Amino acid sequence: MEQVMVEKLIDTAIEQLKFSYTPYSNFKVGAALLTKSGKIYTGCNIENASYTPTNCAERTAFFKAVSEGVRDFQAICIVGGKDGKLTEYTAPCGVCRQVMMEFCNPKTFQIILAVDKERYEIYTLEELMPLGFGPLNLV
Numbered sequence: 001m002e003q004v005m006v007e008k009l010i011d012t013a014i015e016q017l018k019f020s021y022t023p024y025s026n027f028k029v030g031a032a033l034l035t036k037s038g039k040i041y042t043g044c045n046i047e048n049a050s051y052t053p054t055n056c057a058e059r060t061a062f063f064k065a066v067s068e069g070v071r072d073f074q075a076i077c078i079v080g081g082k083d084g085k086l087t088e089y090t091a092p093c094g095v096c097r098q099v100m101m102e103f104c105n106p107k108t109f110q111i112i113l114a115v116d117k118e119r120y121e122i123y124t125l126e127e128l129m130p131l132g133f134g135p136l137n138l139v
């Protein structure tokens with residue numbers, strides 16, 4: 001992916017931190033999900049007083065896209081930190097990795113973990129979900 005697109009995804013993910021609803025953990029996460037046609041779906045984490053209904057930023061972005069009929073995913077950028085302070089990489093939780101397995105090609109889907117535009121790492125889904133279980137296993 002071109003550097004300019006990586007930077008746009010990082011900026012977009014950081015912008016979402018302001019929408020993050022986290023009265024319980026104060027851990028704010030933002031996501032920017034890029035489709036193959038170049039559209040970006042955004043997401044933030046949304047917590048709940050009953051805790052388990054909490055939705056991660058990544059799944060918010062995926063479900064927004066899928067609910068609009070869009071499933072041609074290319075990459076996702078994730079940023080996060082306590083009180084919204086970005087000091088370390090925030091990697092997707094296991095549930096979000098499983099949702100990615102449902103809709104993305106593990107060999108090509110790119111996961112960008114970022115702190116800022118100068119500090120980021122890019123992984124494939126396969127690297128973060130080795131031996132994952134997905135739709136092809138049911139064929």
Ligand SMILES: O=c1ccn([C@H]2C[C@H](O)[C@@H](CO)O2)c(=O)[nH]1
Pocket residue numbers: 022025027028029044045046047054055056057058078080090091092093096
């Ligand atoms: O990759 C991650 C990891 C955690 N969270 C959220 C869930 C919860 O609101 C808070 C603390 O786990 O961070 C995400 O949105 N994405």
Ligand SMILES: [Zn+2]
Pocket residue numbers: 056057058059092093094095096097
């Ligand atoms: Zn998650």
